[in-house]
Structure formats: C-alpha cells, structure tokens
Amino acid sequence: MARKKEPAFRVDDLAGANEALREMAELERQISAVKNRLNKRLDEATAKALEESAPLKSRYELLESSLEAFATLHKQDLFKDRKTLELDFGFLIFRQSSRVDKVNGKITWEQIVERMAEKGYDDGIRVKMEANKAAMMSWPEKKLAEVGATIKVTDNFDIEVKQQEPGLTQAA
Secondary structure, eight states: OOOOOOOOOOOOSHHHHHHHHHHHHHHHHHHHHHHHHHHHHHHHHHHHHHHHHHHHHHHHHHHHHHHHHHHHHTHHHHTSSOSEEEETTEEEEOOOOOOOOOSSTTSOHHHHHHHHHHHTOGGGOOOOOOOOHHHHTTSOHHHHHHTTOOOOOOOOOOOOOOSSOTTOOOOO
C-alpha cells in the first residue's frame, strides 16, 4: 500500500501558529489514548503469560535443582576426568570459578580500597579517567584548543504544547 504524503501546513502568522499548537495538543491526546490502550493490552497479555508459564517455570526449576543435586552427589564418579557430561538431551557441566571477595560482611569495598591505597597496592585500584566537561566550560579558548576541544554554542528550538484548553483553569 503506497503511503500518502501529508499536505504541507504553512504557518503565516500567530493565528496560524496558535492553530498548529491547538491541533498538536489534540494529536498528543489521541496518541496518548492509543498508547494507553496498547499498554493496557500489554499488561493484560503479560499477566496472562506469567500466569500460564508459572507452573512450567516451577517445574523447570524443580528439574534443574534435582539435576544439580544428582550431579553434586555423584560428582566424584561422573566428573572424575571431565568437566562436561553429555547426555541425549543436554549437558551436565561443572566449572570451577574464582573471584575476589571480602573476608567478612563487616568490611566494605571502600575500606578495602583505602587499605590498598595506604599500602601502595595501586595495581589493585582502578581509576577511570574521563574529561571533566563542566570544568572545561570555564577554560579559555586557547587552553581548549591545546587539547583539541572547543565550546560549541547552539540555538535549540523547542515547542511546548499546553495540555489543557485555553480559558480552562487547572485544579490544584
């Protein structure tokens, strides 16, 4: 189906601008109504899907935990010389992983970083370097040019459509 090109709307004076804003406000209300109907249908469909899939998910999780218990119980026999056991419908996999963790819950990562800094363990501290654009706004143009930056000034046009009809007051 070929798309029709919208006829041009020409604004010649403030009355024309006002008419365009009135029509835009009406269009926003119509668009909002369409979105609200869509969101309602999406919410209903999502709730229905969650309700229908809940017993399936519950069964899946039960099977998953049963397989984990079986594999853990028979780990010495099944995974003696391998990390992966291939079965007809999938794989049982044991992978060993390591991570750095706190010794106890009383210490925070901030305290750990402070201790590393005190001891000079800088290789354990990550510092993210990035431009401080707010500070650079006060720099002279010459200083900005030295580092390959400049301040760009732009005129930005915006339209703000009133959400109520003219002459009506909004209840507080």
